[in-house]
Amino acid sequence: MLSYFLPPRIEFGDGTIQNLGEHVKAFDGKKPLLVSDTGVINAGILAKAIEALDAVGLAHATYSDIEPNPTDTSITDGVEVYKAEACDVVIAVGGGSVMDAAKAIRLLITHEPPLEPYYADVGGIERIRGDMPPLICVPTTAGTGSEVSQGAIITDTSLRTTDRWRKRAIVTPFNMANIALLDPGITLGMPSALTAATGMDAITHGIEAYVATKYHPIAEGVALQALRMLSANIQRVYHNGEDVTARGEMLLGSCMAAFSFQKGLGAVHSLAHQLSTDAPIPHGVANAILLPPVMEFNFSHASEKYAEVARALGIDTTDMDSDAAGNAAIDKIRAFNVELSMPAGLGAAGLDRRKIPKLGADAMLDHCHKFNPRECKEADMIALFEEAF
Numbered sequence: 001m002l003s004y005f006l007p008p009r010i011e012f013g014d015g016t017i018q019n020l021g022e023h024v025k026a027f028d029g030k031k032p033l034l035v036s037d038t039g040v041i042n043a044g045i046l047a048k049a050i051e052a053l054d055a056v057g058l059a060h061a062t063y064s065d066i067e068p069n070p071t072d073t074s075i076t077d078g079v080e081v082y083k084a085e086a087c088d089v090v091i092a093v094g095g096g097s098v099m100d101a102a103k104a105i106r107l108l109i110t111h112e113p114p115l116e117p118y119y120a121d122v123g124g125i126e127r128i129r130g131d132m133p134p135l136i137c138v139p140t141t142a143g144t145g146s147e148v149s150q151g152a153i154i155t156d157t158s159l160r161t162t163d164r165w166r167k168r169a170i171v172t173p174f175n176m177a178n179i180a181l182l183d184p185g186i187t188l189g190m191p192s193a194l195t196a197a198t199g200m201d202a203i204t205h206g207i208e209a210y211v212a213t214k215y216h217p218i219a220e221g222v223a224l225q226a227l228r229m230l231s232a233n234i235q236r237v238y239h240n241g242e243d244v245t246a247r248g249e250m251l252l253g254s255c256m257a258a259f260s261f262q263k264g265l266g267a268v269h270s271l272a273h274q275l276s277t278d279a280p281i282p283h284g285v286a287n288a289i290l291l292p293p294v295m296e297f298n299f300s301h302a303s304e305k306y307a308e309v310a311r312a313l314g315i316d317t318t319d320m321d322s323d324a325a326g327n328a329a330i331d332k333i334r335a336f337n338v339e340l341s342m343p344a345g346l347g348a349a350g351l352d353r354r355k356i357p358k359l360g361a362d363a364m365l366d367h368c369h370k371f372n373p374r375e376c377k378e379a380d381m382i383a384l385f386e387e388a389f
C-alpha cells in the first residue's frame with residue numbers, strides 16, 4: 001500500500017505577498033509570528049510582509065535569528081517568542097533554512113520539547129500529530145521548495161562533537177505549509193550565484209525524483225513538467241534577474257520539483273548533505289557538481305528514464321537511441337554548470353580531499369540513497385566523491 005500527498009493551496013503571481021494578511025485572517029489569526037533571517041530583512045522582503053499585515057490591521061511578532069543550516073537551539077528560542085507574544089499563526093519568509101526552522105518551531109508549539117523524539121531516524125513520524133498552528137510559507141528563493149516538502153532539516157547541536165549525524169530530518173506530511181504564497185516579484189533581487197545554486201538544486205530534485213525507485217506516477221508527471229520549466233528558464237534568470245516571467249517559472253518549477261520528491265531522492269542528495277556543514281559547500285552547488293557523476297553511476301539502471309529527462313530538458317532526441325539521449329541529458333547538466341559558473345569540482349569548491357573517506361561513510365547513513373535506482377555501497381560513495389573532486 002502506498003500513500004500520496006497533494007500540495008497545499010498555492011497562490012502564485014507577482015504581488016501575492018500583499019494577500020498575506022487576508023490569509024492570516026482566514027485562519028482566524030490575530031497575531032502571526034514572522035520567521036525570517038538577516039538576509040531576508042536586508043533585502044527588504046520582510047518589510048513587504050509586515051506591510052501586508054499592517055494593511056489589514058494585524059499585529060505581529062518577528063523572530064529572525066535563523067542561521068543557515070538552522071540549529072535546534074534557534075528552534076527552541078523561536079518557540080519561546082511565539083509563546084511569549086501569544087501568537088496563533090506561523091509565517092515563514094525566507095529560503096529553505098527559514099522554512100525548515102518555521103516547520104520545527106510550529107511542531108514544538110503543540111508537541112512537548114525537545115525535538116529529539118520527532119527526528120525521522122528515531123521513528124519520529126509516528127509521534128507527530130496534525131494539531132499544529134497554521135503555517136504560511138513565502139519562499140524567497142527558487143530552489144528548496146520547502147513549502148511543499150514533508151521534511152525539515154535541523155542541525156542537532158547536541159551531536160556536534162561526534163562529527164556525525166549533525167543534520168537530522170523531521171519528516172511528516174503535516175510539515176507541508178497550509179498555504180504557499182509564490183511571489184516571483186520578491187525573488188527579483190536574488191544574486192546570480194544564489195539564483196544558479198538554488199536553481200540547480202531544484203533541477204536535481206526533479207531528476208532524482210523522476211528516477212527514484214518508489215512507484216509514484218503523480219510525482220513522475222510533476223517532476224517532468226518541473227524540469228521543462230526549470231531548464232527553459234535557469235539561464236534566463238541567471239543572466240537577467242529582473243525577468244519576472246522567468247523568475248515565476250523558476251519559483252513554480254522549484255515548488256513542483258519539491259512536491260515530486262515525496263517519491264524519493266537519490267545518491268546526489270546523500271552525498272551533498274555531507275558537504276553543507278563540513279566543507280562547507282552550498283547545497284545547490286554540491287548538487288550541481290555531483291549530479292553528472294551520479295547520473296553516470298546510475299546509467300545502467302536508469303538510461304530510459306534519463307532519455308525522458310533529456311526531452312524534458314529541451315533536447316531533441318528524434319535521431320537518438322535511448323542511451324544516446326540519456327547521455328545527452330548528462331551533457332546538458334554539465335553545460336548548465338559551465339554556463340552558470342559552477343566550480344569545476346568539489347576540490348575547486350573547497351573540499352579537503354582527506355575528508356572523503358569519512359564523508360563517504362557518513363553518506364551511507366543518509367536516507368536519500370535508499371530510493372536511488374542503483375544500490376550504493378560505501379566504496380561507491382567514496383568513488384563518487386573522488387570522481388566529483
Ligand SMILES: [Fe+2]
Binds near residue numbers: 144201269283
Ligand atoms: Fe535539495
